Amino acid sequence: MTLETAKDLLNANNIPFEICYYRDEADFYRHICLFPSLKNAKSCKVTVMVIHSKNGHKDIELQFNETKDGNVFAELYFGGFSYELFGGREEYSSDEIIREIDGIREGRVSVIEVNDLKKCRWIGDSRFDRNDMDDPMFGESGFEKAMRKVQKPLSFFKKLFHAKIQYEVYDFERYQCIIKG
Numbered sequence: 001m002t003l004e005t006a007k008d009l010l011n012a013n014n015i016p017f018e019i020c021y022y023r024d025e026a027d028f029y030r031h032i033c034l035f036p037s038l039k040n041a042k043s044c045k046v047t048v049m050v051i052h053s054k055n056g057h058k059d060i061e062l063q064f065n066e067t068k069d070g071n072v073f074a075e076l077y078f079g080g081f082s083y084e085l086f087g088g089r090e091e092y093s094s095d096e097i098i099r100e101i102d103g104i105r106e107g108r109v110s111v112i113e114v115n116d117l118k119k120c121r122w123i124g125d126s127r128f129d130r131n132d133m134d135d136p137m138f139g140e141s142g143f144e145k146a147m148r149k150v151q152k153p154l155s156f157f158k159k160l161f162h163a164k165i166q167y168e169v170y171d172f173e174r175y176q177c178i179i180k181g
Contacts, residue, residue: 002064022045026038111125112168
């Protein structure tokens, strides 16, 4: 999918967006992640379609890399969460992308990002489909289980070594940052 195709797609679905530009992928990754991994960042220019969330912190972003064929879709992000399911595929279904964007905008998707502030590194992230009552890992029950873990005090060893863990919990409407340590 090209940038022009994506603009037409979002306009046809009445989804407002803003265009942002980055000199290369490293510049874009620094914008989107607290502790980005830059070892595989490409030197191409990056154009991003930003769909602003109501939470004021974490937006939906469609990344397009400049190639000899124009600006080509590279990845979909919600906050720092990368939808790697789109990565590496030749063809991207417009319906899949719109379905995911609509799910985020309708509040069906929640994300938890975890960073180690002391060691300045990303620990992990998870995406949860809040309407899926049957998926024990990434449905509503998985989200509830993950939130119980977020709310538990740090373990003895993490306290002993003065860990400082940041949890960012968000959906399209709400954002919460919890720092332990």
